[in-house]
Amino acid sequence: MSKKTILLLGAALAFPAAAMAQAGSKLPVSRTAGIQRLVLPPAQLSLVSLPMVERVVDSGTVTAGPTTTIGVSTTTLSDLTSLPHSIQILSGAALGTRVRITGSTASSVTVGAAIAGLAEGDQYMIVPDDTLASVFGPTNAVGLRGGSGAALADEIYIQINGTLTGFFYKNAGLGTNGWKRIATPGAPPEPNAPIDPLTGVYVIRKAGGNPVNLDLTGYTVNGRQKPKVVAGFNILSNPFTLPTTLGKSNLKDFITGGAGAGTSDLVYLEEGGVLTGYFYKDRGLGGTGWRRADNAGGANQDSVVLTPGKAILFREQAGTASFTLQEPFTD
Amino acid sequence: MKKILTLLALGTSLCASQAAVTLNSSNFGNGLVTADNSALASGSLRFGVFPALFDFAANSANLPALEAAFVQVYAYTGAINALTVDGFYEISQSVDNTASFEGQSYATSIAGQKIYLWAQTTGATQQAIFSTSTTWNSGVGLPPFDSNFSPDTGAPGLVAHIGTLAAGQDLGAGAPAHMLAVVVPEPGVTLSVVMGGLALLVRRRR
Known part of the structure; x- marks a missing residue:
């Protein structure tokens, strides 16, 4: 390969990044329109991810915070509560956090609880919530x-x-x-x-009838996604359209691991209507890595795939309530 | 009638705790009428279990035997008047899955068994007993922790063990109502009850 070829290839690879960086001065979001089709078979449960946003209603920078009232650079916000909307933080320490808007004025939004890490100058976008x-x-x-x-x-x-x-x-x-x-x-x-921001849907279809197609359209959202989780079970959307694995997801860095399933947070993945639980083993006999919840001493499960389109049933049962999914290959 | 057990109202949150399951039941598809084809405006709706091999045919006129076999988990008594239409009900009730009901542990004896609905008129002069393939949710493992039961036509496995399916008038559901039956005690049962009563009377006088 000649030096010229390498240079052209390098330029080609660099171009999208440069283009994104330029666009990033306005909004670090790739508004890639798409469609996701998920088949929902009868007599089966399905965990459905809702990875796309219908549209971006507004974007800009935070002018005041972090309290439950967040000032924004826009001064002409319209009604954001007759139909549910959320604000997602796109930069700074609160990157990826998306929470529901409970009230608004022309230049501020109100949320249920102050967003940890949010600071003036952070970028945001406002999107409609799924219903x-x-x-x-x-x-x-x-x-x-x-x-x-x-x-x-x-x-x-x-x-x-x-x-x-x-x-x-x-x-x-x-x-x-x-x-x-x-x-x-x-x-x-x-x-x-x-539907709570960044969460999915748990569908239980009765026996009989035909499979139905669930077509979801909208814009994909880049960057890490940080849903709010509560103690107990959470249906969390996998917001990405590229597959990744438990091991490569870095999910272990954002949830609580342990020596066994009883002392760790649990991640349930659905495949063919069957839910399988996993936890991150971070100590104790048998080494570290992802393990099946029903077989803590079994084989490493790092290569288990997080399938696009499938939500994650997350059981928050240990340590601090938290969950973050990084964008595969970029975050 | 057996003592109605008080249930702990633990809320309907599926996230908060696994010490409760939620019984959701409604009959908006058919409704209930009495044996004379009048809407069942009030009475009792008793939810529980019967033994898997209980012989309803042999005991349909034997209320004491039915009572003895039935383990009641939840009962509602009062107006049956959902959406202000007589004959219809809607129930959402939290059930403690760590409790025992009539001596039967929910966890070991009730969870996984078919849900039975025993509908009775006030005074229990008329009865209907229904079951479907819906079972009592264990409330452990993975959500949802709901037991969604309906005696409506089309419910998988719907059986009227006492009473008649879709034999009544249309109460507004767009389909015929299910009908309760007048249970006439068998002579043997009547005799036993009379003899028992007499024995009690004699004992009191002594």
Whole structure:
């Protein structure tokens, strides 16, 4: 290979980085539009990731913080709470954090709790949150099985303010039809039930019927993603469209490991409707590395793949509540 | 009637604790009517388990035998009037999966067993007992920790052990209601009850 060829190749490889750096002065986000299709087979549970954002409503720099009220450089923010929105931090110590907006003015947003590490000058973007309607259609265009109650219909579990909450599509029987809470099918429909930022969906399909395709469209988001997690179970979205592995994900740096599954945080991955639990073994007999929760002394599981499109069922049960996914190969 | 056990209201959060499962049940697909085809406006809705091999056919007129076999986990008594329409109910109830019910450990004797719904009129003069393939959730392992039960037509494995499926009027669900049955005690059972009563009377007088 000649020196000229190497130079051209180097320039070609360098160009995207240069272009991104230039764009980064405005917004360090690659607005790559895409579509993700996930097949939801009958008689199976599926952990569905919601990796894309519908659009970026606003972006800029933080002008005041870190409190529950965050000043932003934009002075013309519109309504951000009639439909759920979130603010994601794109630089600084709080990089990757995305939290729901609970109130807003023309130049500030309010969040539930102060964002740790947020500082003036940090970049942000504001995006709409996913809802049942935005993912499955206001009237179940995806074609999940409906029914008069959850016992007959496909079940959907989402996180609302950290609590797993079940829904189904009511299409028969007494009362109005629409997206209903499993616990209260007689209550009004909730098509705009807000799915917590950076979380996914747990779908349980009943037997019979055909597989349905769930097509998600939007813009992919770059950089590390840091969802808020609560003690217990969390359905966390894998926001990336490239596969990575447990070992290469560096996830171990952001969760609590231990000598066994009982003293560690647990990561459950779904494949073919089967959930398998893993933990990071960071001490004790048998070396270190990812292990199956049901076989702490077994083989290393570093090569297990985090499949794009699949959410992660994360059980926060040890140490400080935290979770961060780095963007594969770049972060 | 057996003593209704008080259940701990531990909330419906699936994240917060694994010491509870949530029983969700509704019947918006059919509704319930009494044997004379009137909407069941009030009564009892009892959720629990029967032994797997319990012979309903042989005991359908033997209320004491039904009572003895039934392990009640939760019961509601009052108006059956969801969405202000008689004959319909909606229940979401937290159940302590570390507790025992009528001497039966939830964890070892109830979890994994079929859920039975025993509907009764006030005074228990009419009955219907339904089951489906839905079982009591163990509440351990992986979420969700819900037991979602419905006696509506189309529920997998739906059986009316006492009463009749879809034999009543349409109460507004767009489908015929399930009907309770008048349970007439068998002569032998009646005789036993009468003899028992007489024995008690004689004993008191002595």
